Amino acid sequence: MYIALRPLHIAGHDYHINDEIPDECVTRRLEVTGFVKHIEKETFAAPVLMSDGTVTAVELTPQEVKTALLLFQQTPANAAKAVSEIASEPLLEYFKQADGRKAVQAALGVKMNGGETNGGGAEQPADSGNGAAE
Structure with a gap:
């Protein structure tokens, strides 16, 4: 731009x-x-690889991208704790789609909709490849 x-x-x-x-x-x-x-765009289309091979995207600000990168490097337990401090709806949606770790999905379920996780028939993202154990 x-x-x-x-x-x-x-x-x-x-x-x-x-x-x-x-x-x-x-x-x-x-x-x-x-x-x-x-000048740089104010948001970026952060890609999410779905289990069926399709790619979707969530618009994130540069700060949200930095937060996402840091959260992906944390252990599942620490990442789940960090979810409770996230106020950004787009960032929460990105983690819901992109982070398949059970602890993170459970924390997202509590944060976003009172306890339901992405397991209710919604499509799961492909392995994030972060190497963290669940």
Whole structure:
């Protein structure tokens, strides 16, 4: 994503300072000359590999991605404890889909819907490959 650093007229459209400019409208010259600046997206599509081989995604902020990476590295017991402190619904949904560890799923069930886990016929994610024992 790009933002205008100066007022611009591109492809029949006027952009003011701090307006978002579609990537396809920006040339390298505009960036090099300081008319626009590339900024990172505010969210990322975090992929989840499902057991049937399909891939879904959950939109997460950079901080949520960092939290997810740290939680995946924790033991199941510690990760389950950490779930109770997560306030972000998208992050909880990501763990519900992506983390198949029983302790984490149980903690998510308590946090999200009063005790029901993902075992009620919902599709389970493929092995997360984190090597942690359950």
